[in-house]
Amino acid sequence: MDTDRAYLSNDKDMIKFQYGEKVIRFRGPYSLERFTSVKEWDNGYLVVMAKYQHNKEAEEEYIDLIPILNNLYIDASHFLKPIKEVRLAYGQN
Template sequence: MSDIFDINEITEEDIKLQYITPALLSKWDIKKITSVNCQLSVILFMEIVMENVAYLNNKGDLIQFKYGNTKIRFKGPYSLERIEQIKEWDNGYLVVSAKYSHTDEVVEDYIDLIPILENLYIKPEKFLHPIKEVKLDYAAR
């Protein structure tokens, strides 16, 4: 296995085996290593290594929000043609500029991810916490 991982391909097990376990064993007595210590190390490592950027795109009325290896797809307005710009990200709430089929003008619109995440039994506060920025990315399909 290569020493360099693509962030989209690295798993929690890779992190444990390649980085955390050797680091813990080199510094701590094996008898003092607990499951809690390992879990905290994984969380800290993921926050440092994992990009704090999520990506948004759409194809017609189907909107995709991607963070890490998680892709969430949901229906937008039937007349949505394209999300043109992300104006603001506020921990689950997006302000976007979008083009709709019923008007020639770009319109400001809003996406609230919290009820979508809750309906998928994803804890919004845990999932959204590391995300600091959302970018448009039509190549991220």
């Protein structure tokens, strides 16, 4: 297990963020096809490239996990602290 790596993927409009045994799922845009790359990880804030149905090219998008974690009553600072890298996880479990 990677103790400092988390994984991001989606299944249609459901986004999945996984770190260790914890899996967080949340709804994204209905037209999201897939993430194509993770450009930046900054302690809960992601900059990603995403491919949408309405555009041939991937677009830069931003995901802020802190409010999502807070809404789930997860201590964001404790949960995010060990994560140093986020990778895409299509076809991996």
